[in-house]
Amino acid sequence: MRLVLAGGLVVAACSSSAPKPASPPSPAPAAPEPTPAAHAPAKPDPNLAARTKFENPGGMWLPQQLALPSQVETLKSLGAEFDIKSLSDPLADPMGAVVSLGFCTGSFVSPDGLIITNHHCAQGALDVNSTKDANYVENGFLARTRAEEKTAGPAQHIYVAQGFRDVTHDVLDNLSKIADSTKRYAEIESRYKALVAACEKDRPGIKCEVTKTYHGAEYTLTEYLELRDIRLVWAPHRAIGNYGGEIDNWAWPRHTGDFSLMRAYIGKDGKPADFSPDNVPYHPKHFLKIARAPLSEHDLVMVAGYPGRTSRLDTYAETKWDIETWYPWTIERLKASYELASELMKLGGNTAIKAGVAKQGIQNGLENYEGTLDGLKKGDALAKKKAAADKLTAYLAMPGHEAARAAVAKLEKIQEHHRQVAIADSLRSRAEGGSDLLKVAHTLVRIAEERPKPDAKRELGYQDRDMPDHVAAQKQFAPDYDQTIDRAFFRLALKRATVLPAAQRPWLATILGTKATDDKAIDAALDRLYKSKLTDEELRLKLLKSATTADLRKLHDPFIDLALALAPERRKKEAADKREAAETALLAPALGAAMRDSAEGALAPDANGTLRITYGTVRRFEDPKYPGAAFTAAPEILKKDTGKDPFDSPPALLDAIKKKQWGKWADPTLGSVPVCFISDLDTTGGNSGSPTLNARGELVGLLFDGNIESVSSDVVWNAALTRSIHVDIRYFAWVLTQIDHADALAKELNL
The missing domain is CATH 2.40.10.120 (Thrombin, subunit H)
Incomplete structure (x- = not known):
């Protein structure tokens, strides 16, 4: 089971395309063709x-x-019987x-x-x-x-793509002139928000997003019609x-x-x-x-x-690390989650139903990672990756590619640092987001932080355009939530975090309220936290729509108090991540462009x-x-x-x-x-x-x-x-x- 650009404007990405007014039910499609048995004998197939x-x-x-001549020609040779360019x-x-x-x-x-x-x-x-x-x-x-x-x-919700527009220049032009990485990130984010705001302005029901391809060598603005019922x-x-x-x-x-x-x-x-x-x-x-x-x-x-x-455009070094470190670690993590979901299914009732749905998703991911690791370790997959890396190195060594070569070398150092902290960062994020109630608390704290700012200055994900999604998530919360399941998976995430050296997990003491990390300390913390009133939908929606940080502090809700206590370290980590992202935004496009331009034929x-x-x-x-x-x-x-x-x-x-x-x-x-x-x-x-x-x-x-x-x-x-x-x-x-x-x-x- 399988459970997100080059070229000009395909259709005007910001043109008017509101859904047509309601009308009486449409007529049925045309009468059916004859059933297969009624078809005449097949003619020889030239393709x-x-x-x-x-x-x-x-x-x-x-x-x-798909509008490229090579693609059109290939599809014609395979027997396509429609206007191939319509696919674009x-x-x-x-x-x-x-x-x-x-x-x-x-x-x-x-x-x-x-x-x-x-x-x-x-x-x-x-x-x-x-x-x-x-x-x-x-x-x-x-x-x-x-x-x-x-x-x-x-x-x-359902999203129907309405158009695409290349916005590479809108995002990247003159970024290199901004020396300070923090200011550069702020400028990138400002450009994202401006593109999206212009696309959505006065167009209810339209959602727009900016995505990157080829490691950020190309950026595309995509417009969607968002259907909510x-x-x-x-x-x-x-x-x-x-x-x-x-x-x-x-x-x-x-x-x-x-x-x-x-x-x-x-x-x-x-x-x-x-x-x-x-x-x-x-x-x-x-x-x-x-x-x-x-x-x-x-x-x-x-x-x-x-x-x-x-991740086909990942570098050889990234893929090698994934095989040696990331995939084995992830497989071990998913196995523990799978075993927990299996145990929860034995409890019966609604808990068993929801645990079964969770188990199905976990099992799908587990088999995916196991299959990926097994496939990459067998055969010549890594050798192919190394050959591609050698080819790219040769391309970058050619005269005229000096700037790209220097950018790729700097990028490799950033990627190496990222690999060094990846597991610790994952353990932290999974612990700090290990409970759905804690996620709600984080959202409420973050929205309260952003609310005093002008909308254009708020962080992505916390602007006025995002509020309907936050409200919908809170309304969806009750039918999805099961406290037994939530607590069990939160406990697992906290237990896994204890393997980190104490110096790498000061945030864990904040969650537990003590430096002790044994089962007794974890269970005591969970007993305290799950006295939260955030299961009350009316309260969540009220806080979401109007609460200030001061309002949240006065509640003395255990999960909200925890989110407030974690906020300073969260902001510090976000600032570091933004600086790294700002550096990557300057360097990674050189890598993506080199991969694209050195490829033989079109590269997806x-x-x-x-x-x-x-x-x-x-x-x-x-x-x-x-x-x-x-x-x-x-x-x-x-x-x-x-x-x-x-x-x-x-x-x-x-x-x-x-x-x-x-x-x-x-x-x-x-x-x-x-x-x-x-x-x-x-x-x-x-x-x-x-x-x-x-x-x-x-x-x-x-x-x-x-x-x-x-x-x-x-x-x-x-x-x-x-x-x-x-x-x-x-x-x-x-x-x-x-x-x-x-x-x-x-x-x-x-x-």
């Missing part, structure tokens, strides 16, 4: 040979890069239908704001609405009418949506129905709005069409989405949570560890099912398979419903729920996972070992119609 020979070079491409326009089909959930990807699939994404991307919405008497996490959920759709929570519509039973569970995670073959549906709503005035029963469905300008023609091995497929983070920047496109082919594994076809089929579930979690399919699904009730969703080659397929696409975390498109730009599946060997490709790309795993859209349609009998949704989707 099949090219696709068969294709070796994916990797690349999570910026939309702008976020307001055109199909990109206009792709949305960010903030942590996953989704896409509009109907004119009435219906969004398809992964089942595991809906876990938060299922958890928020679950009780011990209505466990939607386990049993799934179906709204048979729109009135039955449940809010996904006030913090669940998101509702849960359908998620299948756990034994469909998470079939195979931890055992099958990061593995092939798969039989997981990792899909769900949500819906976006807006106010009757056509503007984004918070949840209200009076809101109406949002009508997107674009939505994806579900493919009718069968998908086959070697077919062209594309994924558009919001991949989180990759590392994933950073922004909209990307990747393409390739449906392709089975070359590794004998994974024998078999590129598709799995529903009848295979009968052989796999044991009746015990995680291989315990609902009886209705097993019965339909036994009776071969395929409806119109059988594949003509398989003779049954396909469940999942694999491709050679380049994807990572954040791509979860991303639409998988065919050569016509139609929806053929959802990306939800990759093989365990693929995770090391986040660091060093390996085409032979990397496969992405998708759930076939025909399995989605079959489960929706034949198993859950969601007739209204089937009609809306024209199934």
Whole structure:
């Protein structure tokens, strides 16, 4: 399971693009095409040979890069049947239908704001609405009418990209003339805020952000439409949506129905709005069409989405340290968290439900780190990284590159210092943020500090534009929070921090109220802290909206008092981090530009949570560890099912398979419903729920996972070992119609 630029303005990043006013429900899509069996015999495919020979070079491409002649030519050779340059326009089909959930990807699939994404991307919405008497996490959920759709929570927003603008010069010009690093950082932050403010001015519902690529050699301003009323519509039973569970995670073959549906709503005035029963469905300008023609091995497929983070442009020294130090340490930390979540699940009730959701996320991260480390230690990954470093060194040694060479040398010293303190810094941040209540207290203290300042002078994240998000987070707090879980994980973070030498953890004595660090001291501190009144939503919101620092001190709340006590050291650490960031902002662009300019052909920047496109082919594994076809089929579930979690399919699904009730969703080659397929696409975390498109730009599946060997490709790309795993859209349609009998949704989707 997979759980953020060059070129000119694609569309005016600050142009008017408010959502259109509410209108009566849109007409249904055009009548469906014939089912696969009704298609005429396939004609010879002139592009099949090219696709068969294709070796994916990797690349999570910026939309702008798909307009490059080399990209257009490659996609044409693979058989693309639409205007390829449309991929570079976020307001055109199909990109206009792709949305960010903030942590996953989704896409509009109907004119009435219906969004398809992964089942595991809906876990938060299922958890928020679950009780011990209505466990939607386990049993799934179906709204048979729109009135039955449940809010996904006030913090669940959907972001629709509206445009991109290159702002590299706006951010970097003349920074080198500011000698003082503190002043330089302040200037960088001021430029960020000015760009965002100008983009959002007088445009409610629009969120803008500045992101960097190529180590800061390029900066992009991205504009989003932010939709705030998101509702849960359908998620299948756990034994469909998470079939195979931890055992099958990061593995092939798969039989997981990792899909769900949500819906976006807006106010009757056509503007984004918070949840209200009076809101109406949002009508997107674009939505994806579900493919009718069968998908086959070697077919062209594309994924558009919001991949989180990759580190392929890290230096050799950084990667070597990660392998030797950071990954092993992180794996040990995640194992301890996993064991704790497993123990908490034994407590039953809502605690067990929430601990199970937490455990699923921890386990996913743990396997990711373990797979990455294993993949990098095997084979020639580090050798490839060293070869790339040697090539870069040779490039920098060429005449005319003296300034870049000097900048990279200085940057390496900063990176070395960062590595020396990374683990201590991580232990500190995890301890100081180890409790959700302490995080709330930190937020309240910080907002109180910033409130007296003019809005433009406030720190990023604490301006007026950020307050709705803070309010939504506090409203989301209660359904997400469990004190037993919170205290247990906070205790674990504090215990882990005790391994640091006393000189490196003076802040720990502040948290515990004593220099003692034994279990008795930790438990006594927790007993004192959890007498806090911050579980009161009315109090949190009141403090968030108006409290001064003096007001907070008068409360004598234990968590707030702790946040106030930690604030001086926090400000000191932030000041040091800003000075380092200001130095890096001058030096790192030289490294990124050198990597980009010395590359043979186009170089995709590392994933950073922004909209990307990747393409390739449906392709089975070359590794004998994974024998078999590129598709799995529903009848295979009968052989796999044991009746015990995680291989315990609902009886209705097993019965339909036994009776071969395929409806119109059988594949003509398989003779049954396909469940999942694999491709050679380049994807990572954040791509979860991303639409998988065919050569016509139609929806053929959802990306939800990759093989365990693929995770090391986040660091060093390996085409032979990397496969992405998708759930076939025909399995989605079959489960929706034949198993859950969601007739209204089937009609809306024209199934």
